Amino acid sequence: MTLDITIKQENQVLTVYLKGELDHHAVSKIKDTIDLNILKAPVKKLVLDMSGVTFMDSSGIGLIVGRFNRIRSFGGSMTIKNPSQTLLKILKMSGIDQLMKIN
Amino acid sequence: MTLDITIKQENQVLTVYLKGELDHHAVSKIKDTIDLNILKAPVKKLVLDMSGVTFMDSSGIGLIVGRFNRIRSFGGSMTIKNPSQTLLKILKMSGIDQLMKIN
Amino acid sequence: MQPINRMKIEFDSKSTNEAFARVVVAAFAAQLDPTLEDLADLKTSVSEAVTNAIIHGYEQKTGTIYMECILYSNSIKVIIEDHGIGIEDIEKAKTPAFTTKPELERSGMGFSVMESFMDTLHIESEKGKGTKIIMTKRFSRD
């Protein structure tokens, strides 16, 4: 019922691995954790690995756009990795694929 | 959401493999299938293989006792095979283990 | 004891809803992170009460079943109600192996299962008005 988050920092690349269901409840629990890690050390690139995410609604879109704006304000970039077909559908629908790389 | 049933007849032994959740809804769907097979050919032993059963309530007890009485009226015996720990709890609670072999 | 979450549901007295009711209660109780054994006990007891409402309360005719779940920090209360035929003699109904529907191969073990798998069981019923089952379960910590 919860979302697990694992964070790896290497050469100014911050990779965030998410596992579980990404809804408003989950987003409100992990947002600060990601932001703290963006502030802790210089980050040039934020990678969101979604291979473990089994569900996402527009609260996830809010999380992604919010982190995108933040990292860009530091001059960094953002990438989404390994979204399922289901996730890809909502990522495309909301135009996230126009803002950043998805692979 | 449904219960799958597979039936094997060999040397007067009728083996019934159940897979799924054994509640009142499921019982009412499979009872006649088992009984028809008991009538079709001479059966000396009825084996109920529960290895695939993930849930059972007292409707399952009713099914077992009903088939036990039927097979006994033909002079046959009955065995329960491979119930999970959860199923064993309700089988023991209701005294089924006093009526027939469970292994 | 303050409830930490509650829900109320009503659904048709159809046998397909037996499995549905179990999933609903299990998903709600999951918030307390119960052990698998406690969850199995709860699902079995809910299944008994809902099945009874369908078979005995409404005698397999159309009716509505009402279910309420109240979560406390460490336990759940489940109330299952029908507006069916009611129970004549509650003490007798609770006797192991007693059933008024032997022709349907009922085992008469439903109330025994609820009593043994839950921590408390309370039955309210009036002939011709319906039946209300109130049961609670405390969750053990692993």
Place this chain on the structure above:
Amino acid sequence: MQPINRMKIEFDSKSTNEAFARVVVAAFAAQLDPTLEDLADLKTSVSEAVTNAIIHGYEQKTGTIYMECILYSNSIKVIIEDHGIGIEDIEKAKTPAFTTKPELERSGMGFSVMESFMDTLHIESEKGKGTKIIMTKRFSRD
């Protein structure tokens, strides 16, 4: 069209109940054996409407959310209702990327998701009284 099954549920406006509401609807719709894609679309849309009731309708304060599901032979109707603050201008609210809670990083895409993932979406709302979302989805056969 005759309904083949129906249920009504009410639960607290707590964010833990977003996942619960999804499981409930999915378990109910499962009776029609929908494709995984249809089921995912339905769950996402339900999640949007329930989240909106929690965040916008009740502004994260205590309230009750009402959900009703009606199953037809090949489709589902879901009604999600709150007695919260209501929507001032429904047409504006439906505009993609429009949100009244940018400070909560809402994307303003909730209604767009519901419109694109369901077959019909109908919104009734009155300021100060609450909001009712009525959506339907036809299930495709594999």
